[in-house]
Amino acid sequence: MAKATINGVELFYDEHGSGEPILIHHGYTGSHYTWDDVVPHLADRYRVFRMDCRGTVDSGHLADGHTIEQYAADVIGMADYLGLEKFTYVGHSMGGVIGYELGLSYQDRLNKLVLLTPAPADGVKAPPEMHARARALRMAGDVETMVRESMAAAARPRVRSWYEEDTRRRLKISDAHYDQSWDALCTYNKGSRLGEIKVPTLMIAAAADNLLTANLADFARLGNATLHVFSRVSHAVPSEVPAELANVIADFAKHGVVTAATLQANLREMAGAR
Numbered sequence: 294m295a296k297a298t299i300n301g302v303e304l305f306y307d308e309h310g311s312g313e314p315i316l317i318h319h320g321y322t323g324s325h326y327t328w329d330d331v332v333p334h335l336a337d338r339y340r341v342f343r344m345d346c347r348g349t350v351d352s353g354h355l356a357d358g359h360t361i362e363q364y365a366a367d368v369i370g371m372a373d374y375l376g377l378e379k380f381t382y383v384g385h386s387m388g389g390v391i392g393y394e395l396g397l398s399y400q401d402r403l404n405k406l407v408l409l410t411p412a413p414a415d416g417v418k419a420p421p422e423m424h425a426r427a428r429a430l431r432m433a434g435d436v437e438t439m440v441r442e443s444m445a446a447a448a449r450p451r452v453r454s455w456y457e458e459d460t461r462r463r464l465k466i467s468d469a470h471y472d473q474s475w476d477a478l479c480t481y482n483k484g485s486r487l488g489e490i491k492v493p494t495l496m497i498a499a500a501a502d503n504l505l506t507a508n509l510a511d512f513a514r515l516g517n518a519t520l521h522v523f524s525r526v527s528h529a530v531p532s533e534v535p536a537e538l539a540n541v542i543a544d545f546a547k548h549g550v551v552t553a554a555t556l557q558a559n560l561r562e563m564a565g566a567r
Contacts, residue, residue, distance in 0.1 A: 310336030356469050389410065393487065404492075407495045408496050409538075449533040487516070491517050492517065493518075
C-alpha cells in the first residue's frame with residue numbers, strides 16, 4: 294500500500310496504466326475504492342492515479358484540516374510528489390467541490406477538469422436533521438439500515454454484498470473528517486466565481502440524482518465547460534455505470550470542450566479562411 298506524506302499527513306495513493314496523467318478523487322464518505330470498477334476502463338488509455346484524502350479509509354487521520362481549501366492543497370501536494378506538472382483532475386461529489394477549488398486556485402496545474410455530480414458550489418442546503426440522522430446511524434454502527442437505504446437509493450442496484458462492504462468502509466472514516474467536511478461542504482460559497490475557471494471543464498450529472506438541478510445551475514456559470522447527463526443513474530455514478538463513465542471521461546480527455554459555441558467558431562474560422 295503506497296503512501297506519501299503530504300502537508301503533514303500520510304495519504305494513500307496508487308497508480309495504474311500509462312499515458313497522459315489523470316488524478317481521480319472520491320466523495321465525502323468515499324475512498325479510492327469508489328473507483329475500483331472505473332479504473333480498468335481508463336488504465337488502458339491513461340496513467341491513472343487514485344488518492345484518499347486525509348481522514349478517510351487508508352489515509353492518516355488528523356484532528357483538523359478538513360476544509361475544501363486544504364483538500365485542494367493536498368491534491369497539488371500529491372501531484373508534486375508524483376512529479377505531475379500538469380494533470381487532468383476528476384472529482385466525484387465532494388471531490389467535485391475540490392475540483393472547483395483547484396480550478397479557482399491552481400488552474401495552471403490542470404490540463405482538464407472533470408466534475409462528477411459535484412456538491413453545490415454555493416454550499417449544501419440539506420436540512421440539518423438529515424445529517425443528524427445519518428450521523429446517528431454512523432455512531433450506532435447500524436450497517437443493516439445503512440445498507441438497506443443505500444440499495445433503495447440506487448437507480449441501478451448491485452448485489453447486497455457490495456453495499457455491505459461499501460458501508461463498512463464508510464464507517465472507517467474519521468469523526469473529524471465526517472463532521473468537518475460536512476461543515477465545509479455546507480459553507481463553501483464560491484458559485485459566483487465559477488466563470489473564472491477557464492480550464493476545459495466537463496460537468497457530469499445524473500438524472501436520478503437530487504443534485505441535478507444544482508449541477509445544471511453550476512454548469513451554466515462555468516467559464517469553459519461542456520455537459521454530460523446520465524439517464525437512470527443516481528449520485529453513485531462510478532458504481533452504477535463504470536464503463537460508460539470511463540468512456541465519457543476518455544472522450545473528454547481526448548476532444549476537450551465541444552459545444553454549439555465551439556462548432557460555430559469552427560464555421561466562422563472556415564468562412565474566414567476562404
